[in-house]
Amino acid sequence: MRILIAEDDVTSRALLRLLITKRGHEPVVTVNGTEALSAMQQPDAPSLAILDWMMPELDGIDVCRRIREVATERPPYIIMLTTKGETADIVAGLVAGADDYLTKPFDANELYARVDVGRRLLDLQAVLAGKVEELRDALAQIKTLRGTVPICACCKKIRDDKGYWKQVEVYVRDHTEAQFSHGICPECSAKLYPE
Numbered sequence: 001m002r003i004l005i006a007e008d009d010v011t012s013r014a015l016l017r018l019l020i021t022k023r024g025h026e027p028v029v030t031v032n033g034t035e036a037l038s039a040m041q042q043p044d045a046p047s048l049a050i051l052d053w054m055m056p057e058l059d060g061i062d063v064c065r066r067i068r069e070v071a072t073e074r075p076p077y078i079i080m081l082t083t084k085g086e087t088a089d090i091v092a093g094l095v096a097g098a099d100d101y102l103t104k105p106f107d108a109n110e111l112y113a114r115v116d117v118g119r120r121l122l123d124l125q126a127v128l129a130g131k132v133e134e135l136r137d138a139l140a141q142i143k144t145l146r147g148t149v150p151i152c153a154c155c156k157k158i159r160d161d162k163g164y165w166k167q168v169e170v171y172v173r174d175h176t177e178a179q180f181s182h183g184i185c186p187e188c189s190a191k192l193y194p195e
Contacts, residue, residue, distance in 0.1 A: 001119060002026045004049040006036035006063065007081070008056055012104065016050060016081075019108055023115070033058025040067050040076065047074070048118045050102075053082030053093065061096045068097035073129050077118035081106070 003025045007013040013029060020027040028046050030036040034057040040049060049067070051060035058066075064078055080098040082089070090101050099121070100114050150159040151168075158171040169180045184192065 001048060001122075002028055002044075002046040003115070004028045004030065004036060004039055004046040004051075004076075006030045006033065006039075006049065006055060006060065007052045008032055008054075009052070012052070012081075016111075019111060020115075023112060025115070032056040033060065033063045036060075037063050037066055041070075046076065047122050048077045048079070048115065050079045050081050050115075051098075053080060053084055053089075061093065064093070064096045064098050073132070074122075074125055077122055079114055079118065 003020050005013060005016045005020065005027050007016060007029075008031050013031070017027045017029055028039055030039055033055045036049070036051060036055070037058060039045060040063070051063055053060040055063075060080055060082070064080065067076065067078065077100075078098045079100045079102055080093040080096075081102050081104065082093070083104045085103040093101050099118065102111060102114055149171075151157070152159075152165065156168055157165040158168055159165050160171060160174075166174075172178055173180065
Protein backbone atom coordinates (compact mmCIF):
# COMPACT_ATOMS: atom_id res chain seq x y z
CA MET A 1 0.00 0.00 0.00
CA ARG A 2 1.21 3.51 -0.77
CA ILE A 3 1.31 5.67 2.36
CA LEU A 4 1.85 9.42 2.43
CA ILE A 5 4.22 10.66 5.11
CA ALA A 6 3.92 14.43 5.64
CA GLU A 7 6.53 15.37 8.23
CA ASP A 8 8.87 18.38 8.35
CA ASP A 9 11.13 16.99 11.11
CA VAL A 10 14.04 15.11 9.51
CA THR A 11 14.37 12.52 12.30
CA SER A 12 10.63 11.73 12.51
CA ARG A 13 10.39 11.60 8.72
CA ALA A 14 13.31 9.15 8.46
CA LEU A 15 11.88 6.95 11.23
CA LEU A 16 8.41 6.88 9.65
CA ARG A 17 9.90 6.05 6.24
CA LEU A 18 11.94 3.22 7.76
CA LEU A 19 9.00 1.75 9.70
CA ILE A 20 6.57 1.99 6.76
CA THR A 21 9.09 0.42 4.37
CA LYS A 22 9.95 -2.31 6.88
CA ARG A 23 6.26 -3.25 6.97
CA GLY A 24 6.21 -3.68 3.16
CA HIS A 25 4.44 -0.44 2.30
CA GLU A 26 5.60 2.19 -0.19
CA PRO A 27 6.18 5.57 1.47
CA VAL A 28 5.44 8.80 -0.41
CA VAL A 29 7.42 11.39 1.55
CA THR A 30 6.67 15.11 1.71
CA VAL A 31 8.18 17.81 3.92
CA ASN A 32 5.40 20.40 4.14
CA GLY A 33 1.64 20.77 3.89
CA THR A 34 1.60 22.09 0.34
CA GLU A 35 3.56 19.08 -0.95
CA ALA A 36 1.31 16.74 1.05
CA LEU A 37 -1.87 18.24 -0.39
CA SER A 38 -0.45 18.11 -3.90
CA ALA A 39 0.47 14.42 -3.48
CA MET A 40 -3.05 13.62 -2.24
CA GLN A 41 -4.62 15.35 -5.26
CA GLN A 42 -2.83 13.18 -7.82
CA PRO A 43 -4.72 10.44 -9.69
CA ASP A 44 -2.52 7.79 -8.03
CA ALA A 45 -2.71 9.39 -4.57
CA PRO A 46 -1.86 7.20 -1.58
CA SER A 47 -4.87 5.65 0.12
CA LEU A 48 -3.48 6.28 3.60
CA ALA A 49 -1.83 9.46 4.92
CA ILE A 50 0.15 10.17 8.06
CA LEU A 51 0.04 13.95 8.55
CA ASP A 52 2.11 15.90 11.03
CA TRP A 53 -0.03 18.62 12.61
CA MET A 54 2.64 21.34 12.65
CA MET A 55 4.25 21.78 9.22
CA PRO A 56 5.37 24.75 7.13
CA GLU A 57 3.05 26.37 4.56
CA LEU A 58 -0.08 24.36 5.44
CA ASP A 59 -0.49 22.56 8.73
CA GLY A 60 -1.86 19.03 8.97
CA ILE A 61 -5.31 20.26 10.02
CA ASP A 62 -5.60 22.43 6.88
CA VAL A 63 -4.37 19.60 4.67
CA CYS A 64 -6.87 17.24 6.26
CA ARG A 65 -9.76 19.68 5.75
CA ARG A 66 -8.86 20.26 2.11
CA ILE A 67 -8.60 16.55 1.42
CA ARG A 68 -12.05 16.03 2.92
CA GLU A 69 -13.54 18.85 0.80
CA VAL A 70 -13.05 16.70 -2.29
CA ALA A 71 -15.93 14.25 -2.71
CA THR A 72 -14.69 10.80 -3.67
CA GLU A 73 -16.03 7.27 -3.51
CA ARG A 74 -12.82 6.10 -1.86
CA PRO A 75 -11.60 8.75 0.58
CA PRO A 76 -8.15 8.22 2.08
CA TYR A 77 -7.59 7.09 5.64
CA ILE A 78 -5.84 9.89 7.55
CA ILE A 79 -3.77 9.51 10.71
CA MET A 80 -2.91 12.81 12.43
CA LEU A 81 0.54 12.73 14.06
CA THR A 82 1.48 15.39 16.60
CA THR A 83 2.96 16.30 19.94
CA LYS A 84 -0.43 17.79 20.86
CA GLY A 85 -2.12 15.23 23.06
CA GLU A 86 -4.78 17.16 24.92
CA THR A 87 -8.40 16.09 24.49
CA ALA A 88 -9.26 19.38 22.75
CA ASP A 89 -6.45 18.77 20.23
CA ILE A 90 -7.59 15.23 19.52
CA VAL A 91 -11.15 16.46 19.00
CA ALA A 92 -9.92 19.24 16.67
CA GLY A 93 -8.00 16.72 14.58
CA LEU A 94 -10.94 14.35 14.31
CA VAL A 95 -13.38 17.18 13.53
CA ALA A 96 -11.03 18.33 10.73
CA GLY A 97 -11.46 14.90 9.15
CA ALA A 98 -8.71 12.71 10.59
CA ASP A 99 -9.67 9.06 11.04
CA ASP A 100 -7.11 8.40 13.76
CA TYR A 101 -4.68 10.26 15.99
CA LEU A 102 -1.18 9.38 17.12
CA THR A 103 0.91 11.41 19.54
CA LYS A 104 4.69 11.88 19.43
CA PRO A 105 6.84 10.28 20.51
CA PHE A 106 5.05 7.25 19.10
CA ASP A 107 5.61 3.55 19.63
CA ALA A 108 6.39 1.57 16.45
CA ASN A 109 3.90 -1.16 17.35
CA GLU A 110 1.15 1.39 17.91
CA LEU A 111 1.92 2.94 14.51
CA TYR A 112 1.75 -0.50 12.89
CA ALA A 113 -1.55 -1.24 14.62
CA ARG A 114 -3.09 2.05 13.49
CA VAL A 115 -1.87 1.57 9.91
CA ASP A 116 -3.31 -1.97 9.95
CA VAL A 117 -6.68 -0.60 11.12
CA GLY A 118 -6.55 1.90 8.26
CA ARG A 119 -5.70 -0.85 5.76
CA ARG A 120 -8.59 -3.01 6.99
CA LEU A 121 -10.99 -0.09 6.69
CA LEU A 122 -9.73 0.71 3.18
CA ASP A 123 -10.15 -2.96 2.19
CA LEU A 124 -13.74 -2.91 3.46
CA GLN A 125 -14.31 0.37 1.64
CA ALA A 126 -13.05 -1.22 -1.61
CA VAL A 127 -15.40 -4.19 -1.18
CA LEU A 128 -18.28 -1.82 -0.50
CA ALA A 129 -17.41 0.27 -3.58
CA GLY A 130 -17.47 -2.93 -5.65
CA LYS A 131 -20.91 -3.81 -4.31
CA VAL A 132 -22.16 -0.30 -5.07
CA GLU A 133 -20.92 -0.70 -8.65
CA GLU A 134 -22.74 -4.04 -8.91
CA LEU A 135 -25.93 -2.38 -7.64
CA ARG A 136 -25.55 0.43 -10.18
CA ASP A 137 -25.21 -2.13 -12.95
CA ALA A 138 -28.28 -3.98 -11.70
CA LEU A 139 -30.22 -0.73 -11.46
CA ALA A 140 -29.25 0.12 -15.03
CA GLN A 141 -30.71 -3.21 -16.12
CA ILE A 142 -33.90 -2.56 -14.19
CA LYS A 143 -34.26 0.90 -15.71
CA THR A 144 -34.36 -0.60 -19.22
CA LEU A 145 -37.64 -2.25 -18.25
CA ARG A 146 -39.07 1.02 -16.96
CA GLY A 147 -38.72 2.73 -20.32
CA THR A 148 -41.08 2.36 -23.25
CA VAL A 149 -41.54 -1.30 -24.15
CA PRO A 150 -43.06 -1.84 -27.63
CA ILE A 151 -45.70 -4.57 -27.32
CA CYS A 152 -48.00 -6.04 -29.98
CA ALA A 153 -51.61 -5.15 -29.24
CA CYS A 154 -52.78 -8.51 -30.59
CA CYS A 155 -50.35 -11.27 -29.59
CA LYS A 156 -48.57 -9.37 -26.76
CA LYS A 157 -45.06 -10.07 -28.10
CA ILE A 158 -42.42 -7.46 -27.23
CA ARG A 159 -39.95 -5.96 -29.70
CA ASP A 160 -36.38 -5.96 -28.33
CA ASP A 161 -33.60 -3.45 -29.04
CA LYS A 162 -32.55 -5.39 -32.16
CA GLY A 163 -36.04 -5.34 -33.66
CA TYR A 164 -36.92 -8.98 -32.93
CA TRP A 165 -40.32 -9.87 -31.50
CA LYS A 166 -40.26 -12.09 -28.43
CA GLN A 167 -42.84 -13.62 -26.14
CA VAL A 168 -43.40 -11.54 -22.98
CA GLU A 169 -42.01 -14.37 -20.87
CA VAL A 170 -38.79 -14.56 -22.89
CA TYR A 171 -38.27 -10.79 -22.86
CA VAL A 172 -38.80 -10.49 -19.10
CA ARG A 173 -36.61 -13.55 -18.44
CA ASP A 174 -33.76 -12.05 -20.54
CA HIS A 175 -33.94 -8.65 -18.81
CA THR A 176 -34.56 -9.72 -15.20
CA GLU A 177 -34.00 -12.67 -12.94
CA ALA A 178 -37.74 -13.39 -12.85
CA GLN A 179 -38.95 -16.90 -13.65
CA PHE A 180 -42.39 -17.77 -14.89
CA SER A 181 -44.80 -20.43 -13.74
CA HIS A 182 -47.81 -21.11 -15.93
CA GLY A 183 -51.41 -21.48 -14.85
CA ILE A 184 -54.87 -20.48 -16.08
CA CYS A 185 -56.77 -17.54 -14.66
CA PRO A 186 -60.52 -17.98 -13.84
CA GLU A 187 -61.67 -15.99 -16.91
CA CYS A 188 -59.60 -18.06 -19.35
CA SER A 189 -60.58 -21.24 -17.58
CA ALA A 190 -64.27 -20.41 -18.07
CA LYS A 191 -63.67 -19.71 -21.79
CA LEU A 192 -61.54 -22.79 -22.46
CA TYR A 193 -63.41 -25.22 -20.20
CA PRO A 194 -67.02 -24.04 -20.00
CA GLU A 195 -68.21 -27.38 -18.62
